[in-house]
Amino acid sequence: MVNPVEGLHIAVFASGRGSNFQALLKAIEEKRIPNAEIVLVMSNNSDAGALEVAREHNIPTLHLSQKQFATEEEFNRALLQMLENHDVNLVALAGYMKRLHASVIQRYRNRIINIHPALLPGFSGKGMFGVHVHEAVIASGVKVTGVTVHIVDEEYDHGPIVLQRAVPVEDHDSPETLAARVLKVEHQLYPEAVRLFAEGKVRVNGRRVYIGQD
Numbered sequence: 001m002v003n004p005v006e007g008l009h010i011a012v013f014a015s016g017r018g019s020n021f022q023a024l025l026k027a028i029e030e031k032r033i034p035n036a037e038i039v040l041v042m043s044n045n046s047d048a049g050a051l052e053v054a055r056e057h058n059i060p061t062l063h064l065s066q067k068q069f070a071t072e073e074e075f076n077r078a079l080l081q082m083l084e085n086h087d088v089n090l091v092a093l094a095g096y097m098k099r100l101h102a103s104v105i106q107r108y109r110n111r112i113i114n115i116h117p118a119l120l121p122g123f124s125g126k127g128m129f130g131v132h133v134h135e136a137v138i139a140s141g142v143k144v145t146g147v148t149v150h151i152v153d154e155e156y157d158h159g160p161i162v163l164q165r166a167v168p169v170e171d172h173d174s175p176e177t178l179a180a181r182v183l184k185v186e187h188q189l190y191p192e193a194v195r196l197f198a199e200g201k202v203r204v205n206g207r208r209v210y211i212g213q214d
């Protein structure tokens with residue numbers, strides 16, 4: 001079992017508009033996720049919409065980029081220190097475009113999650129982000145795509161899958177119309193996944209994630 005914790009202190013990492021962050025925030029505000037708080041929003045991009053939304057909600061923000069540090073090690077040390085300072089016990093990646101260093105993944109083993117706009121292990125890996133995912137889905141001819149929430153491990157788009165939900169691909173879809181349909185489901189599924197962590201219902205065994213009481 002991923003240790004049930006007293007209260008979930010979530011750090012959201014986002015590089016862009018932050019609609020998934022907003023979906024999480026709304027779910028917490030509406031008490032659909034019990035015992036949870038977003039304690040920090042971090043971005044490598046000072047212009048990220050997510051940072052702006054966080055400021056509007058008086059949530060601490062952090063602009064942290066590798067470029068501000070001489071070495072990768074210093075960057076990771078600063079990042080870990082900030083997570084510790086804010087007593088973070090769950091990191092939710094929401095459109096975060098940078099790879100996390102193994103030291104961060106190790107420190108937060110099974111406590112970093114990501115949302116991917118397709119059904120993993122398909123349509124993943126290098127270059128598979130944003131509209132490129134939906135372009136590849138349409139080009140492949142599959143009739144079903146979807147959303148995956150997974151635990152982050154050392155390999156890109158690879159860690160154990162927590163939740164998945166299917167979304168139909170329609171004949172007339174463009175990458176944009178498909179992206180919009182998938183995004184709506186992302187906004188439902190990510191809060192559902194975080195709720196499972198808040199309730200201590202997530203058990204990881206190898207590549208399998210079991211959802212339940214114990």
Ligand code: GRF
Nearest residue numbers: 017018019020095115116117
């Ligand atoms: C989402 O499609 C998510 O699945 C992917 O990046 C996108 C982020 O969108 N990882 P937003 O910034 O949350 O609006």
